Amino acid sequence: MDYSTIGFKAGIEIHQRLDVGSKLFCNCPCAVGEEKPKSVLRRRLRAVPGELGIVDPAAAFEVAKGKTYVYETFRGSSCNVEEDEEPPLELNQKALDAALQVCNALNASVLDEVHVMRKTVADGSAVSAFQRTALVGVNGSLKTSKGNVAIETVCLEEESAGIVAREEKETTYRLDRLGVPLVEIATAPSLKDPEHVKEAAEAIGLLLRSSEHVRRGIGTIRQDLNVSIEGGTRVEIKGAQQLEDLPFLVENEVLRQQNLLAISAELKKRGFKRVAFGKPHGVSHIFAKAKPFLSDQLKQGKMAMAIKLLFCKALLGREIMPAHRFGTELADYAKSKGVKGIIHCDEDPAKYGLTENDFLEVSTELDCIEDDGWAVVVADESVALSALRAVFDRAFSEALPKETRRAEGRISRFMRPLPGAARMYPETDVLPVVVGQSRVAKAGKLESFEERKAGLLQKGLNEELAEKILRSPDARLFEQLSVSKVPLKTVAWLVTDVKQALKREGFEQLRLEEALKLLEQEKITKAAVQDLLRLGANETGVSLEKLAEAGNLSRIKGEQLKQLAASVQGGFGEIMKRYRFQVEPRELSAMLGKEGGRGGLSAKGERFPPGA
Amino acid sequence: MAYSEKIEALLRKAKAQPGDRLKVENPKGVFEGVLLPRPETGGSHDCIILKLDSGYNVGLSCAKAKLKKLEGSAALEQFASWVPHLAVNKKISLVATGGTISTRVDYKTGGVYMLLEPEQILAKVPELANVASISSIKSPFRKASEDMGFQDWQVLAKEVAKELNGDAEGVIVTHGTDTLHYTSAALSFMLKGLNKPVAVVGAQRSPDRGSFDGAQNLLCAAHYCLSDAAEVATVMHGTSNDDYCLANIGTKVRKMHTSIRDAFRPVNCQSLARIWPDGKKEFLWKDYNKRSDGKVVADVKFEQKTALVKPYPGASPEIIDFYVDKKYRGLIIEGTGLGHVPTCSEVSWIPSIARAIEKGVSVAVAPQCLYGKVHPHVYANLRALSSLGAIYCGDMLPETAYVKLGWALGHTNKPEKIRQMMLKNYAHEFNNRIQQEDFLV
Known part of the structure; x- marks a missing residue:
């Protein structure tokens, strides 16, 4: 597809968790998911005033009926601040410095005074019902293969509470995640195509990884996308975690908007005219004979209710992106009102244990003719009504609705309508911070990917290994360990191949630094490293050196090796066969060469780890 | 700036x-x-x-x-005013003062303001319409609670009495939380012949946020106002959850935490009642005063020259001399432990207290520990103090004792009469049977 001809607009927001010792506004450590909750809090949220400060009493009634939010609290990683029981402390200055570093790396101008704001959040993911956020830098730029991409803003903000369970009447969140510092980087909506979106996201990700202040691992970086096309609308897709999914998410969103536009055009062609939402019909008698998952609900007093969807026959079943039909889209709207899904005319009745005749009966009940379709929900009457209303409004909305969608692999699902301009007001409990030029300069600049790669090439790594290292989550670890006298290639092998292999085997506590030290001191051989790390992971209380001695993994070298070589018949091959974990082949081969023995690296052509 | x-x-x-x-x-x-x-x-x-x-x-x-x-x-935003008058025919009066419960943030400028109209507080709690009709709304003054003084209590007591003598089922007073318990004590003494429930209510979180706690407090206060209790009580969150509120007797309650929702705790007794926002009530007291047809009288006399003094290790008795020289008529001393002041050290307070009492100042002792009673006779030091004529206030909270002494001094000059009044149980300020479970409730 030629994206330059369809009015394609896309931008990304990258949210990266910081690793700066404590949370953004309290002294709790950022230990997410590391402990079991100590207790729970149960809270309800009030309706906050609309844009003009006016609370609609009817809407407030709805909220008052609404959900309970359950918050899990933690001994080690949440306190009164997260619980909305104490005012925030001052802004975490290390987090601010980390954000300044990001600004510098992106050539963004740092604002002279940083003001912390309250951004209202209504889904319970912030106990106070607002998220604290501050704009730190503006007007940056990012170099890409398709030209410079403008970085509109760099913000510092609080992570929301982690969701544990979402049920009809209550949602449970965990507070260990709430308040973890995040840096948010937003590009202008000027990315040129799906691959360009991925490239920009990857470039920002790699840049962030060069900071020692960012967290690593699953969930620590999140990408939100903004996508629109000509005639379509702006849609925000939240929570993409895999870089590889980004181009597909973008492609599928373009596809979705194009297909929805085609459906609108088809409706017009069929002669659709706007009608008011009519009273739904009860069709419980038809669904009483459906499979138990439906009929049991009816026995419990729920109702099956139907509405006619004018001219929608055969459109509901139309696929608008992979494995996602127009009917699925409407069902997601219905689900947001508390039903489990919808049943529509373009489905196979057998799925519900019903027949074509039963479906026809629904059509007859609703006076459907020719192109008319229908949707049915099973729920309590009031829930059913609001769900059907949502289906109707969505099916016949004048234009494509502006939505916030949730990434689910490579497609996205409706989450909620896109909020208007973010409602923000100052966090009056936190003073503004003046950021002078000297502080900005002192924060330093992150090295770009290219700069870091050049550095590694200079140190003697080849191109392939340098890129492998820099793209691995352990690039920082490599840099920390590469101060040792052990050759860089060995360090690289250790933090990539060895670490990954042992992780796959399930070993987590790897004492890499200690092993490297033993290599440096020539107390072990490279061949012994993996076995020794395995032993070390199991015996955490004992030094690797002791474990090497006990496990016959200590290196035999110098005089000792000479004696060994003298005592073993069969030369290099035999010695290496018997002592391959304890003897460095290079030393042995040099020794045997000098002593007049057989040279060569390995008699049997055995492969040894790369390195000296 | x-x-x-x-x-x-x-x-x-x-x-x-x-x-x-x-x-x-x-x-x-x-x-x-x-x-x-x-x-x-x-x-x-x-x-x-x-x-x-x-x-x-x-x-x-x-x-x-x-x-x-x-x-x-950008003009200042409009804020909704809304008064619940629905089909419910039970009437409640609202007397609004100030505090967090009646602040608002202007979303455009970010400034924090006092709400212009008390009706705007009600717009935050539309469910009130299901409980009662707010038939009368008064706002005699708007002040943060730390700025209030006895004159404000007097105005408030008169205003509340007027409402109680009308057709309201009860009165809700909205108030800042810092000194809410002083006001609840003042109303407890000043509303003579109390005939209906009076709820004193505040908020620990501001109304600009979705987590505003004052809404539940107001709802529960409305339910309290429809109960059969003729008591002044604070009605605030009972736990950190949005589950129920505690109605605490106005003389036996204290703000015990700077910021949490359930900061108001009963001291030396149990709460009067637990009240749920859906109207469920559970009274924990049996012997509370019941609603009656009588008229309430606002008995608001108060002696301004009353002070609350806190001895601490090394504290100078000159503090007492200062008040005496300034012609104070009453002092509450927050005695340490069972009710001590420095007695045998170089800075003994005994001579200064003796001089105060000689000059006609009423001196009373309340527990600095808050929990438990002061006792005039256990130690020699205590006997020294009580033999001078200091009044021992048992388990009365120091803040309550301060309000009570000011109120008593407003009524009489006679030291003996003051002593009698201080030791009489007007509004549950004494609990004569404290039990283990009354500690840290």
Whole structure:
């Protein structure tokens, strides 16, 4: 597809968790998911005033009926601040410095005074019902293969509470995640195509990884996308975690908007005219004979209710992106009102244990003719009504609705309508911070990917290994360990191949630094490293050196090796066969060469780890 | 703190005032937004604060800045006023003062203001319409609770009495939380012949946020006002959850935490009742005063020259001398432990207290420990103090004792009469049977 001809607009927001010792506004450590909750809090949220400060009493009634939010609290990683029981402390200055570093790396101008704001959040993911956020830098730029991409803003903000369970009447969140510092980087909506979106996201990700202040691992970086096309609308897709999914998410969103536009055009062609939402019909008698998952609900007093969807026959079943039909889209709207899904005319009745005749009966009940379709929900009457209303409004909305969608692999699902301009007001409990030029300069600049790669090439790594290292989550670890006298290639092998292999085997506590030290001191051989790390992971209380001695993994070298070589018949091959974990082949081969023995690296052509 | 002279001059030149749309061009870029006033603390005088269209506030240095006023300005937002009058025919009166429960944030300028009208508090709690009709709304003054004094209690007591003698089922008083328990004690003494429930209510979280706790407090207060209790009680969150409120007897309650929702705890007794926002009530007391047909009298006399004094290790007795020389008529001493003051050290308070009592000052002792009673006879030091004529207030909270002494002194000059009044149990200020479970409730 030629994206330059369809009015394609896309931008990304990258949210990266910081690793700066404590949370953004309290002294709790950022230990997410590391402990079991100590207790729970149960809270309800009030309706906050609309844009003009006016609370609609009817809407407030709805909220008052609404959900309970359950918050899990933690001994080690949440306190009164997260619980909305104490005012925030001052802004975490290390987090601010980390954000300044990001600004510098992106050539963004740092604002002279940083003001912390309250951004209202209504889904319970912030106990106070607002998220604290501050704009730190503006007007940056990012170099890409398709030209410079403008970085509109760099913000510092609080992570929301982690969701544990979402049920009809209550949602449970965990507070260990709430308040973890995040840096948010937003590009202008000027990315040129799906691959360009991925490239920009990857470039920002790699840049962030060069900071020692960012967290690593699953969930620590999140990408939100903004996508629109000509005639379509702006849609925000939240929570993409895999870089590889980004181009597909973008492609599928373009596809979705194009297909929805085609459906609108088809409706017009069929002669659709706007009608008011009519009273739904009860069709419980038809669904009483459906499979138990439906009929049991009816026995419990729920109702099956139907509405006619004018001219929608055969459109509901139309696929608008992979494995996602127009009917699925409407069902997601219905689900947001508390039903489990919808049943529509373009489905196979057998799925519900019903027949074509039963479906026809629904059509007859609703006076459907020719192109008319229908949707049915099973729920309590009031829930059913609001769900059907949502289906109707969505099916016949004048234009494509502006939505916030949730990434689910490579497609996205409706989450909620896109909020208007973010409602923000100052966090009056936190003073503004003046950021002078000297502080900005002192924060330093992150090295770009290219700069870091050049550095590694200079140190003697080849191109392939340098890129492998820099793209691995352990690039920082490599840099920390590469101060040792052990050759860089060995360090690289250790933090990539060895670490990954042992992780796959399930070993987590790897004492890499200690092993490297033993290599440096020539107390072990490279061949012994993996076995020794395995032993070390199991015996955490004992030094690797002791474990090497006990496990016959200590290196035999110098005089000792000479004696060994003298005592073993069969030369290099035999010695290496018997002592391959304890003897460095290079030393042995040099020794045997000098002593007049057989040279060569390995008699049997055995492969040894790369390195000296 | 306002903007610096330099910025003021730039703004004058651009003819821009807070609320106006402004364009600021400086070396960092071009920024457009609404000019905001400077907050009182923090930041630099030399930064202009703009609210950008994205909603973010930013501070922009005025160095090398060009300012241009643009079309348009942001007016203060409208806030809803709404009074619940639905089909419910039970009437409740509201007397609003000030405090967190009646603040609001202007979302455009970010300033924190007192609500213009008490009706705006009610707009935050539309469910009140299901409980009662707020038939009368009074707001005799608007003050933060730390700024209130006995004159305010007097005004409040008269206002509440008027409402109680009308057709209301009960009265809700909204109030800042810092000194809410002083006011609840004052109303307990001043409302003579109390005939209906009076709920004193505040909020620990401001109404601008979705987590506003005052809404539940108000709902539960409304339910309390429909109960059969003729008591002044604070009605505030009972736990950190949004589950139920505690109605605590006005003389036996204290703010025990600076910030949490359930900061108001009963001291030396149990709460009067647990009240749920759906109207469920569970009274934990049996012997509370019941609603009656009588008329209440606002008995508001109060002696201004009353003080609360706290001895501590090394504290000088000159504190007492100061009050005596300033012609104070009553002192509550927060005695340490069972009710001590320094007695045998170089800084013994005994001579100064003896002089005070000689000069006709009423001196009473209340527990600095808050929990438990002071006792006049256990130790020799105590006997020294009580033999001078100091009045031992048992388990009465120091704040309650202060209010009570001021109120008693408003009624009589006679030391013996004062003693009698201080030792009489007017409003449950004494609990003569304290039990283990009354500690840290």
